[in-house]
Every structure is written in C-alpha cells, then in structure tokens.
Amino acid sequence: MIxxxxxxxxxxxxxxxxxxDVSFDVPAGQFCAVVGPNRAGKSTLCYALSGFIPHFxxxxxxxxxxxADMVVAATPLAxxxxxxxxxxxxxxxxxxGARMTVRGEVxxxxxxxxxxxxxxLIRVNEALEMVGLSGLADRSPAQLSGGQQQRLALASVLVxxxxxxxxxxxxxxxxxxxxxxxxxxxxxxxxxGGTTVILVEHKLEWVGAFADRxxxxxxxxxxxxxxxxxxxxxxEAAAAGVGQTRYTQAAxxxxxxxxxxAAGALPVTLEQAVRFFSSRSVDEHIA
Amino acid sequence: xTSSFSLxxxxxxxxxxxxxxxxxxxxxxxxxxGAGLGGVWPAFAVFFAVALPLAIWGKVxxxxxxxxxxxxxxxxxxxxxxxxxxxxxxxxxATLGPISLKAEGLEFALAALGRIVAMVSAFLxxxxxxxxxxxxxxxxxxxxxxxxxxxxxxxxxxxxxFQARAATILDAQRSRGLETEGWLPRRLRALLPLVTPLILxxxxxxxxxxxALEARAFSRVGVKTSLLVLRDTPFQRTARWLIVVILAAVMxxxxxxxxxx
Numbered sequence: 181m182i183x184x185x186x187x188x189x190x191x192x193x194x195x196x197x198x199x200x201d202v203s204f205d206v207p208a209g210q211f212c213a214v215v216g217p218n219r220a221g222k223s224t225l226c227y228a229l230s231g232f233i234p235h236f237x238x239x240x241x242x243x244x245x246x247x248a249d250m251v252v253a254a255t256p257l258a259x260x261x262x263x264x265x266x267x268x269x270x271x272x273x274x275x276x277g278a279r280m281t282v283r284g285e286v287x288x289x290x291x292x293x294x295x296x297x298x299x300x301l302i303r304v305n306e307a308l309e310m311v312g313l314s315g316l317a318d319r320s321p322a323q324l325s326g327g328q329q330q331r332l333a334l335a336s337v338l339v340x341x342x343x344x345x346x347x348x349x350x351x352x353x354x355x356x357x358x359x360x361x362x363x364x365x366x367x368x369x370x371x372x373g374g375t376t377v378i379l380v381e382h383k384l385e386w387v388g389a390f391a392d393r394x395x396x397x398x399x400x401x402x403x404x405x406x407x408x409x410x411x412x413x414x415x416e417a418a419a420a421g422v423g424q425t426r427y428t429q430a431a432x433x434x435x436x437x438x439x440x441x442a443a444g445a446l447p448v449t450l451e452q453a454v455r456f457f458s459s460r461s462v463d464e465h466i467a
Numbered sequence: 468x469t470s471s472f473s474l475x476x477x478x479x480x481x482x483x484x485x486x487x488x489x490x491x492x493x494x495x496x497x498x499x500x501g502a503g504l505g506g507v508w509p510a511f512a513v514f515f516a517v518a519l520p521l522a523i524w525g526k527v528x529x530x531x532x533x534x535x536x537x538x539x540x541x542x543x544x545x546x547x548x549x550x551x552x553x554x555x556x557x558x559x560x561a562t563l564g565p566i567s568l569k570a571e572g573l574e575f576a577l578a579a580l581g582r583i584v585a586m587v588s589a590f591l592x593x594x595x596x597x598x599x600x601x602x603x604x605x606x607x608x609x610x611x612x613x614x615x616x617x618x619x620x621x622x623x624x625x626x627x628x629f630q631a632r633a634a635t636i637l638d639a640q641r642s643r644g645l646e647t648e649g650w651l652p653r654r655l656r657a658l659l660p661l662v663t664p665l666i667l668x669x670x671x672x673x674x675x676x677x678x679a680l681e682a683r684a685f686s687r688v689g690v691k692t693s694l695l696v697l698r699d700t701p702f703q704r705t706a707r708w709l710i711v712v713i714l715a716a717v718m719x720x721x722x723x724x725x726x727x728x
Contacts, residue, residue: 230682232678232681236677236678236681257681257684257686258684258686258687258688261681261682261683261684261687262684265682266678266682268675268678268679270672270675272628273672273675273676273679274675274679275679276621276676276679276680276683276685277620277621277624277625277676278617278620278621278680278683278685279600279620279694280473280598280599280600280620280623280624281600283694284600284694284695287694288683288685289682289683289684290692290694291691291692291693291694292683292684292685292687292691293684293687293691294689294690294691294692295692296692297692297693297694297696300692300694301694304694320624321624322624322627322628333679336683337682
C-alpha cells in the first residue's frame with residue numbers, strides 16, 4: 181500500500197535534510213506507528229506520504245514515494261485527497277471553518293470532490309457515528325471540546341474513505357480523556373479492517389498496545405523497524421531519544437534491583453507488564 | 468466567549484424559510500428606500516411599516532429592537548444636540564441662554580436618525596434570519612467567488628477564537644509584569660508585546676489551516692456539490708425582480724427633476 185524508496189528531503193533554506201535515505205514498505209491494513217525524538221523527521225514523513233511534500237512544501241527531494249498505487253510527486257493533491265487522509269496535531273486548526281455546523285464541516289471535503297448529496301448524507305452520519313459525535317451534528321464546531329474537535333477532524337477525513345490514514349501526533353494537545361476518545365476510534369477502525377494506518381505518536385503506552393509495527397526515526401533516518409516490543413525495548417532506540425513506556429521502565433528497574441528475575445523481553449503494554457510482574461520469580465523473591 | 472461572531476438567530480419562521488437572496492433583496496430595498504427617500508417620514512415609515520412587521524413575522528423583533536437602540540440612541544443624542552442647536556438661521560423654537568433650538572435643525576436630525584434606523588434594521592433583519600453559510604451558498608451559486616465566501620464564513624467563526632487568544636496573551640504578559648493600564652504612552656508601549664505574539668501565532672495557524680483546506684480538496688477544479696439545499700420558488704424569484712423594479716422606479720422618480728414630490 182505504501183512504498184518509500186531512498187527518500188531524502190530538505191526544506192527550503194535549510195542546510196540539513198529532514199529525511200535522509202528513508203526506505204520502507206507498508207502492506208495494506210497494517211497499523212504502523214512512527215516514533216522518535218523531536219525533529220527526527222516524523223512530521224516531514226507524514227507530509228511526504230500525504231503529498232503535502234512536494235506539492236505544498238517545496239524543497240529538495242529525491243527518491244520515490246508510492247501510496248495506493250499513485251506516485252505521490254506525480255499526482256495532484258486533489259487526486260490524493262480521497263485516497264490518503266491526514267490528521268494532525270492542533271484540533272482547532274483542522275476545523276476549516278468553511279461550514280457552520282459539525283455536519284457541514286464533515287461534508288465539506290465531499291462537497292469539494294463533488295459527491296452526490298444523497299451519498300453525503302449517509303456518509304456523514306456514518307462518520308459521525310464512528311467517532312461518537314452523532315448527537316452534536318447540528319452544533320457549531322467551535323463549541324466542541326478539544327477531544328471532540330479532534331474526533332471531528334478525524335471524521336472529516338474518514339468520511340472521504342481513505343485507503344491510507346496518516347495521523348501526526350493526533351493526541352498531543354489532548355488530555356487523557358481526549359486521547360482515549362481518539363484511540364477508541366482508531367481501535368474501531370483497525371477492527372473494521374482495510375485501512376492502512378500510519379500513526380506518529382509520543383504516547384508509547386498507546387503505541388505498544390495498538391501498533392502492528394513500529395518505525396523509529398532519529399535525525400531523519402530509520403534506526404529501528406520491528407514489532408512494538410522489540411523497538412520499544414531496544415536500548416539503541418532509547419538512547420536515540422525514542423523513550424520507553426512506563427511498563428518497560430518499571431520492569432527494567434525491577435530487574436536491575438533483582439526484584440524480578442523474569443526472563444525475556446521487557447513488557448511494553450499493561451497486559452505484558454501484568455504477566456511480567458506476576459511471574460513466579462517475583463512471588464518467590466517477595467516471599 | 469461566544470462560539471460564533473454571527474448574529475444569526477435560528478427560529479422556526481416562514482421568514483427564515485425564505486431564500487437568502489429574497490431576504491437580501493428585501494433588506495437592500497429597506498436600506499436604499501430608507502436612505503434614499505427624502506424628507507423626515509419615509510425612513511420611519513419604512514422602518515415601522517416594513518422592517519418591524521417582517522421582524523415580527525420572523526420572530527426576531529425583540530432581538531432587532533434590542534440591537535437597534537444601542538446604535539441609534541448615541542446618534543440620536545448627538546444629532547439633536549449638534550443639529551438642533553447649531554443651525555445657521557432658521558426658526559427658533561426655544562432659547563437656552565446664548566444658544567437656541569432651531570426647527571430646521573431638529574428636522575434634519577430626525578431625518579438623519581430615520582435613515583440610520585432604517586439601514587441598521589435592514590442589516591439586522593438579514594443577519595438575524597439568514598444563516599451565513601446559506602447566504603454564501605446562495606451567492607456562490609450565482610457566481611460569487613468561493614474563496615471570498617470562505618473568508619467571510621471562516622472569519623465569522625475565528626473572531627471569537629482570536630479574541631480569546633488576545634485575552635490569553637494579555638494575561639500572560641501582565642503576569643510577567645507588563646503594565647497595560649495608566650496614561651496613553653504607557654499603554655502604547657504595552658501594545659507591541661501584545662500584538663507581536665498574536666500576529667506570529669496567527670501566521671502559524673494560517674499554514675496549518677491551508678493544509679487542512681487542501682486535505683479537503685478545497686482547491687480542486689471541477690463540479691462541486693452542496694450538503695445544504697436552498698429552497699427557491701417561482702413566486703420568490705418574481706418577487707425579487709419586482710422589488711428591484713419598484714425600487715428603481717421609486718428612486719428614479721425621486722431623482723428625475725420636476726417629478727419628485
């Protein structure tokens with residue numbers, strides 16, 4: 181579904197490349213998380229996959245990005261929009277303000293794509309139901325909370341039925357409740373299947389719980405690309421500033437202080453942590 | 468903080484149900500007739516005989532009156548004081564020490580007030596009963612540029628947000644010791660640290676908003692559709708033309724020398 185070959189990109193007026201010789205493939209239906217410290221090139225990668233590089237942000241680019249059988253650089257943005265959806269950080273700035281109601285905001289993209297009205301009505305209702313905003317369809321988008329606005333942004337993109345959904349830190353400006361709301365929608369989407377998801381996210385506990393695969397970026401390069409437990413556990417990724425989940429940190433401390441002698445990889449999810457800490461060796465130690 | 472800068476008051480009324488262009492034509496007629504017809508009484512007649520009954524029909528009369536008087540009253544007071552007392556020559560009605568009240572001055576003030584009331588009420592009648600997006604859709608359907616329609620609609624929604632951000636910046640700078648009260652030079656000096664972050668943060672927003680718009684295929688060329696549907700009737704179409712014709716006739720009569728009353 182996604183194929184990136186030797187992608188290198190530098191923004192105008194910068195001397196260092198934001199992405200440096202990045203190559204990877206993502207099969208259809210995969211939930212792929214992208215992690216890494218600030219300025220690692222995560223947002224740049226999102227723009228490159230969704231076509232805003234090179235169509236919106238011009239700069240020096242080499243290599244090739246193919247998404248949903250389209251060569252991104254050779255496809256106009258408007259043609260990419262229906263296939264590749266982009267959701268980003270700031271909930272408020274994603275509300276276009278072109279329409280006065282939540283329903284109208286969700287329909288705006290379809291209006292521009294010329295979708296017939298009957299189809300729009302059905303799809304708007306579906307999208308609002310999916311993100312749990314059905315009851316707020318006639319409200320003004322500005323009246324919604326941050327979490328609700330982010331779900332509205334998600335609905336506005338989902339309603340276009342993209343094959344690839346790209347989310348650039350969609351929960352960074354949300355409180356824990358708002359974060360949970362957004363991830364609940366993503367979980368539902370993944371369960372329904374079919375959509376390929378690229379998620380840039382700092383909240384590693386969520387990444388560990390949801391992603392099929394984690395790509396770690398640092399300094400514009402891929403430093404790890406493996407299942408969540410391998411990447412979030414790796415000392416190299418931690419050293420590069422990727423960070424570790426609370427579960428991993430707690431388990432590592434426990435192991436270092438010989439509180440736990442459980443063998444194998446450290447946990448990255450709650451379930452794995454429960455298994456780690458309830459293994460017999462801990463009980464024996466405490467006894 | 469209100470969520471929208473729009474005056475629109477949704478009500479279940481037949482006037483609300485009219486096509487936005489019909490309401491635009493009516494308001495334009497009230498405005499032009501109120502301002503263009505000479506004399507003291509036509510403007511008030513337009514207000515009491517047309518604008519107010521329509522506002523009552525549209526169930527927005529109270530909102531309209533509530534919005535008209537804070538605008539009209541200061542005008543009324545200053546007009547009566549300045550024009551009533553300072554009028555060269557004319558018939559003296561009453562004398563107050565060195566100044567005297569003139570009949571012609573009062574008449575002029577009353578006529579000016581009538582015009583203001585008619586124009587403001589025409590604007591309010593349209594704004595209170597017409598959703599901004601419906602009006603913009605009606606205009607774009609007739610060739611109005613979508614980009615300008617978008618700017619109007621988004622401004623309506625962004626202004627309250629902008630005000631909230633300005634208030635946040637004001638609080639933030641005050642908490643760092645910026646003095647924003649006192650004599651004028653001090654206030655002026657405080658302006659720069661308030662306006663700069665407001666403009667810079669808004670510029671960052673513009674970039675993200677442009678991306679959000681493009682992510683919804685805003686600049687796509689081709690046939691577009693609309694979720695909102697406007698109901699128009701042959702009767703309203705005829706009525707709109709009639710309004711234009713009658714208005715043109717009345718104004719024509721007024722400005723053709725010799726026929727004017």
